[in-house]
Amino acid sequence: MSGVSGFVSSEKPIEVVGGEGVHLTAADGTEYLDVGASYACAPLGHCPPDVVEAVVEQARELLYVQGSYPVGARAAVHERLAALAPGDVDRVWLANSGAEAVEAALKFARSATGGTKFVAAQRAFHGRTMGALSVTWKPTYREPFEPLPETEFVPYGDADALADAVDEDVAAVVLEPVQGEGGANVPPEGYLRAARDAADAAGAALVLDEIQTGLGRTGTLWACERAGVVPDVLTTAKGLASGLPMSAALCADWIADAAGPHGSTFSGNPVVAAAANATLETLVAEDLPARAAETGAYLRSELTDAGFSVRGAGLLVGVEVDSATRTLRRLALDHQVLALPAGRRVLRLLPPLTVEKRHVDEVVAALSAVAEVPA
Numbered sequence: 001m002s003g004v005s006g007f008v009s010s011e012k013p014i015e016v017v018g019g020e021g022v023h024l025t026a027a028d029g030t031e032y033l034d035v036g037a038s039y040a041c042a043p044l045g046h047c048p049p050d051v052v053e054a055v056v057e058q059a060r061e062l063l064y065v066q067g068s069y070p071v072g073a074r075a076a077v078h079e080r081l082a083a084l085a086p087g088d089v090d091r092v093w094l095a096n097s098g099a100e101a102v103e104a105a106l107k108f109a110r111s112a113t114g115g116t117k118f119v120a121a122q123r124a125f126h127g128r129t130m131g132a133l134s135v136t137w138k139p140t141y142r143e144p145f146e147p148l149p150e151t152e153f154v155p156y157g158d159a160d161a162l163a164d165a166v167d168e169d170v171a172a173v174v175l176e177p178v179q180g181e182g183g184a185n186v187p188p189e190g191y192l193r194a195a196r197d198a199a200d201a202a203g204a205a206l207v208l209d210e211i212q213t214g215l216g217r218t219g220t221l222w223a224c225e226r227a228g229v230v231p232d233v234l235t236t237a238k239g240l241a242s243g244l245p246m247s248a249a250l251c252a253d254w255i256a257d258a259a260g261p262h263g264s265t266f267s268g269n270p271v272v273a274a275a276a277n278a279t280l281e282t283l284v285a286e287d288l289p290a291r292a293a294e295t296g297a298y299l300r301s302e303l304t305d306a307g308f309s310v311r312g313a314g315l316l317v318g319v320e321v322d323s324a325t326r327t328l329r330r331l332a333l334d335h336q337v338l339a340l341p342a343g344r345r346v347l348r349l350l351p352p353l354t355v356e357k358r359h360v361d362e363v364v365a366a367l368s369a370v371a372e373v374p375a
């Protein structure tokens with residue numbers, strides 16, 4: 001996730017002017033199949049009509065009012081997320097970006113536990129504000145801003161290393177149930193359960209960052225369901241409001257009741273809330289998590305049959321390639337397929353959950369044509 005405008009330029013040579021379903025349209029009229037450009041922020045595809053309509057309607061009525069005045073759209077998001085939350089993690093804190101949801105989780109965990117340290121995983125990505133950055137692994141992101149709050153990084157998937165790192169000074173163990181930016185890494189069976197046990201034994205909070213894995217991406221509404229583990233805080237963002245800025249930290253009572261002072265001017269604003277309500281309604285009504293499971297299994301098996309090394313879950317898929325940059329460029333320019341990197345040698349696919357098998361066939365054909373499969 002690099003800068004997209006302003007000081008740091010990683011702009012792509014394609015000016016996107018429109019989107020519909022799984023496609024994006026460029027200024028020159030070219031249509032691209034999007035299996036990554038929307039960064040998991042378009043679970044229903046681009047410009048889903050129900051979401052667009054809800055946004056327009058809400059914008060006409062009320063764009064903004066201070067968060068301490070009750071607003072129907074915001075109350076409905078609270079209710080929906082509480083109803084969809086796994087286990088008892090149903091106290092909803094709304095924010096405006098993934099990093100802010102993580103930020104809230106870290107602050108709340110400190111307040112509720114009295115601990116100050118964090119334990120996170122190597123290759124983890126949790127965002128770039130100071131707190132979120134402190135649990136993000138990549139040295140090039142972190143080092144210029146040190147000292148950051150103290151975090152011990154342990155190898156992802158190693159339950160013993162995790163248990164060794166968690167002591168009474170730890171406020172939270174912070175993990176992605178499947179690592180996204182770190183390479184679509186799926187941990188071994190039992191890992192999240194072991195993390196749950198280690199956090200419990202030390203009185204630390206277990207924070208599962210589902211900003212990328214949540215909302216059906218891995219084939220169940222929340223990825224933690226696959227492991228049968230309920231965290232103390234679950235963060236969600238990305239596709240929550242179909243790409244408008246909304247995130248949430250879903251908290252257990254013991255966290256919410258002890259949360260220290262925190263707040264945000266924009267959080268839960270009516271228009272973004274309307275987008276989230278329409279998104280969540282469609283996601284559930286069309287059972288998109290189940291669809292992601294099915295299409296994702298098809299995608300992974302087709303890629304495997306084509307000779308690729310593949311990992312991931314549902315529609316969060318990593319494909320090993322010789323060079324991610326070169327492959328992405330040729331996919332885009334020669335085949336009009338937009339994907340993402342996850343490190344130098346992994347291509348990441350995060351299509352809308354509404355992607356169909358015929359689109360999967362297009363992606364696999366394009367990848368087979370351009371990618372040098374590493375030896």
Ligand SMILES: *Cc1c(COP(=O)(O)O)cnc(C)c1O
Nearest residue numbers: 097098099125126127180211212
């Ligand atoms: C994208 C992402 C974030 C950060 O979200 P922003 O909205 O960019 O702040 C945090 N955690 C995970 C797992 C993510 O994928």
